[in-house]
Amino acid sequence: MTMQLTGASRRDxxxxxxxxxxxxxxxxxxPKAAAADAGVKPLNAYVRVAPDGIxxxxxxxxxxxxxxxxxxxxLIAEELDxxxxxxRIEQADNDPKLYGRQFAGGSMATPLHWEELRRVGxxxxxxxxxxxxxxxxxxxxxxxxxxxxxxxxxxxxxxSYGSLAAQCASVPVPDARTVPVKDPKDYKIIxxxxxxYDTARIVTGQPLFGIDVRRPGMLYxxxxxxxxxxxxxxxxDLAGAKSVKGVRDAFVVxxxxxxxxxxxxxxxxxxxxxAARKGREKLATKWADHPTxxxxxxxxxxxxxxxSGRAPQKVVRNDGDVDQAxxxxxKTVKAAYAYPFLAHVPMEPMNCTAEFHPDGKLEIxxxxxxxxxxxxxxxxxxxxxxxxITIHMTRCGGGFGRRLSxxxxxxxxxxxxxxxxxxxxxxxxxxxxxHDFYRPAGFHFFEGGVDAQGNLVAWQDHFVTFGxxxxxxxxxxxxxxxxxxxxxxxxxxxxxxxxxxxxxxGPLRAPGSNAIAFAVQSYIDELAHAAGADPVAFRLRLLxxxxxxGGAGGYNAERMRGVVRAVAEMSGWGKTKxxxxxxxxVAFHFSHLGYFAEVARVHVGSDGTVKPxxxxxxxxxxxxxxxxxGAMNQVQGAVIDGLSHVLFQKVTIENGAVAQNNFYDYPVLxxxxxxxxxxxxxxxxxxxxxxxxxxxxxxxxxxxNAIFAATGVRIRELPIQAKLLKA
Amino acid sequence: MAxxxxxxxxxxxxxxxxxxxxxxxxxxxxxxxxxxxxxxxGQCGACTVHLDGRPIRSCSTPVSAIxxxxxxxxxxxxxxxxxxxxxxxxAELDVAQCxxxxxxxxxxxxxxxxxxxxxxxxxxxxxxxGNICRCATYNRIRAAIRRASGQPVEA
Numbered sequence: 001m002t003m004q005l006t007g008a009s010r011r012d013x014x015x016x017x018x019x020x021x022x023x024x025x026x027x028x029x030x031p032k033a034a035a036a037d038a039g040v041k042p043l044n045a046y047v048r049v050a051p052d053g054i055x056x057x058x059x060x061x062x063x064x065x066x067x068x069x070x071x072x073x074x075l076i077a078e079e080l081d082x083x084x085x086x087x088r089i090e091q092a093d094n095d096p097k098l099y100g101r102q103f104a105g106g107s108m109a110t111p112l113h114w115e116e117l118r119r120v121g122x123x124x125x126x127x128x129x130x131x132x133x134x135x136x137x138x139x140x141x142x143x144x145x146x147x148x149x150x151x152x153x154x155x156x157x158x159x160s161y162g163s164l165a166a167q168c169a170s171v172p173v174p175d176a177r178t179v180p181v182k183d184p185k186d187y188k189i190i191x192x193x194x195x196x197y198d199t200a201r202i203v204t205g206q207p208l209f210g211i212d213v214r215r216p217g218m219l220y221x222x223x224x225x226x227x228x229x230x231x232x233x234x235x236x237d238l239a240g241a242k243s244v245k246g247v248r249d250a251f252v253v254x255x256x257x258x259x260x261x262x263x264x265x266x267x268x269x270x271x272x273x274x275a276a277r278k279g280r281e282k283l284a285t286k287w288a289d290h291p292t293x294x295x296x297x298x299x300x301x302x303x304x305x306x307x308s309g310r311a312p313q314k315v316v317r318n319d320g321d322v323d324q325a326x327x328x329x330x331k332t333v334k335a336a337y338a339y340p341f342l343a344h345v346p347m348e349p350m351n352c353t354a355e356f357h358p359d360g361k362l363e364i365x366x367x368x369x370x371x372x373x374x375x376x377x378x379x380x381x382x383x384x385x386x387x388x389i390t391i392h393m394t395r396c397g398g399g400f401g402r403r404l405s406x407x408x409x410x411x412x413x414x415x416x417x418x419x420x421x422x423x424x425x426x427x428x429x430x431x432x433x434x435h436d437f438y439r440p441a442g443f444h445f446f447e448g449g450v451d452a453q454g455n456l457v458a459w460q461d462h463f464v465t466f467g468x469x470x471x472x473x474x475x476x477x478x479x480x481x482x483x484x485x486x487x488x489x490x491x492x493x494x495x496x497x498x499x500x501x502x503x504x505x506g507p508l509r510a511p512g513s514n515a516i517a518f519a520v521q522s523y524i525d526e527l528a529h530a531a532g533a534d535p536v537a538f539r540l541r542l543l544x545x546x547x548x549x550g551g552a553g554g555y556n557a558e559r560m561r562g563v564v565r566a567v568a569e570m571s572g573w574g575k576t577k578x579x580x581x582x583x584x585x586v587a588f589h590f591s592h593l594g595y596f597a598e599v600a601r602v603h604v605g606s607d608g609t610v611k612p613x614x615x616x617x618x619x620x621x622x623x624x625x626x627x628x629x630g631a632m633n634q635v636q637g638a639v640i641d642g643l644s645h646v647l648f649q650k651v652t653i654e655n656g657a658v659a660q661n662n663f664y665d666y667p668v669l670x671x672x673x674x675x676x677x678x679x680x681x682x683x684x685x686x687x688x689x690x691x692x693x694x695x696x697x698x699x700x701x702x703x704x705n706a707i708f709a710a711t712g713v714r715i716r717e718l719p720i721q722a723k724l725l726k727a
Numbered sequence: 728m729a730x731x732x733x734x735x736x737x738x739x740x741x742x743x744x745x746x747x748x749x750x751x752x753x754x755x756x757x758x759x760x761x762x763x764x765x766x767x768x769g770q771c772g773a774c775t776v777h778l779d780g781r782p783i784r785s786c787s788t789p790v791s792a793i794x795x796x797x798x799x800x801x802x803x804x805x806x807x808x809x810x811x812x813x814x815x816x817x818a819e820l821d822v823a824q825c826x827x828x829x830x831x832x833x834x835x836x837x838x839x840x841x842x843x844x845x846x847x848x849x850x851x852x853x854x855x856x857g858n859i860c861r862c863a864t865y866n867r868i869r870a871a872i873r874r875a876s877g878q879p880v881e882a
Contacts, residue, residue: 196823198826199817199818199821202829202830203801203818203829204805205800205830206761214760220755274744274747274751346827349764397826397827397828429768640863662767
């Protein structure tokens with residue numbers, strides 16, 4: 001166990017204890033209690049060194065396909081100076097006392113851990129050196145490491161980490177803040193394309209995922225909820241379900257009213273999932289009336305147009321004099337943009353296995369991006385102590401933000417308690433699409449103006465979104481008042497109006513940005529054309545000549561200009577003769593600390609069929625790519641994911657419920673539509689940042705702007721409709 | 728009903744209802760969890776297995792339709808020289824992100840290469856169009872199929 005240090009001063013400490021398997025080194029810097037220490041993050045990780053030199057490194061965060069189970073241990077292994085072949089990785093359980101926050105979100109794994117996990121490795125290395133120096137009675141400064149050995153050249157001695165580990169218990173612990181770390185030019189692991197640690201198990205189909213969990217005596221469950229979010233069970237005849245062979249039980253769950261908690265429904269528990277599902281088909285459930293049953297996507301769109309005709313409920317930014325600038329502008333453009341609700345549809349449907357032990361303690365196996373959030377939700381809902389709940393994080397078959405919410409976890413726990421048996425709850429794909437935390441739809445009503453020299457001089461956006469008020473937007477439905485091009489246009493007014501919503505919303509990969517970039521970068525393209533300017537040149541001019549805009553922590557315009565120039569060069573922008581109905585479009589976006597510019601090339605058939613032919617990406621995520629193989633995969637995947645938003649995806653609310661069901665009416669881009677994605681990482685002198693999300697947002701407007709270049713048709717509403725693009 | 732199923736070269740007994748999909752028979756009754764549940768309606772390909780060498784969607788194939796046909800899953804495809812090559816190419820090119828769809832992708836790719844040892848890009852599009860990869864690793868899936876078939880792969 002680890003001590004919790006509190007008090008005025010930050011202290012590093014280490015606990016070392018010998019065990020039969022070797023030495024267990026646990027590094028922890030507890031967060032300070034004092035306010036002055038805000039921003040100091042706890043550093044927690046651990047390393048085990050076995051006598052045979054095999055080093056086991058714990059992977060602290062959930063693995064959802066973003067590659068952190070491999071890339072975070074790479075940081076430790078590099079500074080520990082251990083050959084990657086000697087490294088074994090174990091997935092940690094949820095244990096915030098030991099590991100601090102364990103979550104997959106915000107593309108934060110690299111920026112939060114770059115410094116700290118390298119220092120975890122460096123501290124361990126320094127201790128192994130110290131142990132050797134004591135044994136050899138020589139100065140530690142004369143010792144070096146290589147290949148999992150400590151070496152003393154002067155006396156021509158060497159010792160393996162495995163042989164030294166046990167002696168580390170008695171050496172002083174160096175200060176993690178001042179322990180020497182490598183010069184990046186000496187990196188052997190960081191920066192080397194490294195296959196995911198689980199690759200061999202993935203390609204041979206070994207059990208890795210939540211849905212693969214099996215427990216002795218386990219039953220299987222399915223859970224039916226109302227299409228209208230939060231509607232209660234008015235009545236349910238359970239007899240039909242219970243009569244199905246293999247069904248053990250069926251019962252109503254009263255549930256609560258929070259859309260992110262345990263919702264009302266009917267559980268069917270069986271000896272196999274198929275039996276439970278067949279039982280569910282026999283349920284005769286009547287759902288109670290619910291106040292949001294009249295909501296619809298169509299109604300929201302109408303209401304948004306109504307609101308756009310009025311003054312915004314709140315003006316969140318008002319720079320210069322927009323009205324005067326619009327009057328004085330050489331050209332003005334008005335345009336309304338809209339995008340729909342979206343579902344996440346990770347390939348592994350929501351599932352969770354829950355088992356109560358005779359002492360009342362609960363053990364959970366879950367594919368979750370946010371295990372501690374799940375533990376707190378389960379504890380609160382079931383009236384348990386959080387310390388009595390253990391959460392094992394399984395590999396997640398995709399996440400995309402969906403598994404930041406733990407509704408399926410609390411359902412599994414509730415059902416397991418009622419069923420008095422270990423239960424694996426598995427949702428159907430239809431459950432998944434009809435009970436998501438959706439990317440919120442949204443509406444932007446723009447008006448802008450360019451002067452005679454082609455400068456963008458006026459920008460107005462009336463953003464109509466969802467929430468109780470502009471100050472209380474629904475989850476992922478807000479927009480920062482600093483969102484580009486704010487601060488780059490002298491006259492800039494942003495207003496917000498909201499509509500109440502009875503549909504749960506939440507973060508979808510690059511939340512906010514995945515929609516805002518489409519609207520903003522498409523509309524900027526309209527203004528470029530209005531100015532008669534080349535879309536790349538217009539954007540570079542808009543980005544100005546300053547380095548930082550908005551002060552420290554603001555928008556680094558220099559980095560963005562760098563990626564815009566790079567992607568223009570890579571794609572042969574302006575230098576490529578294109579066939580008929582073929583076009584190229586450009587866009588850029590800053591999100592999740594990453595600067596991305598992308599060019600898409602598209603061909604639009606005479607029947608309106610859109611065929612993305614290629615996408616080029618220039619990325620600036622700082623000085624170092626930790627794992628180039630994983631990084632490339634993330635960027636290519638994010639771009640193609642973004643194209644799916646443009647080409648196909650739409651969740652429609654009808655009568656308060658989602659109208660879509662499965663992949664036949666909620667399509668995901670397939671092989672034949674996937675273009676090659678060429679990626680270049682610009683190495684700049686900034687700390688390394690994350691890659692799961694920021695590559696996605698520019699892909700949408702780049703494709704839409706390419707469609708305009710190919711056809712002259714401006715895409716102002718997603719997804720595209722082929723009938724509008726016919727020759 | 729008691730069924731005798733030939734799975735990866737072994738005869739296994741499963742006592743399930745005739746309408747039980749092969750997928751759930753494999754996963755819940757026989758503990759063979761490589762084939763994955765993704766949609767339940769034959770739309771995503773995550774559940775792909777081979778039936779006498781042909782790729783099928785096990786989520787929408789009732790166990791009663793199997794008879795004496797030989798079932799091969801991702802757990803057994805490495806015994807086939809083509810399957811082994813495909814798995815090796817997948818590992819070498821680090822294709823996977825989350826990895827959940829990849830057993831199905833590998834089964835479809837293996838079936839393709841067994842019928843067309845040097846597939847064109849159009850052949851790849853056609854054979855792989857039934858398999859969704861939500862992480863969109865399509866660039867690498869295509870590259871791995873080309874690698875496994877001895878064709879050049881763009882960097």
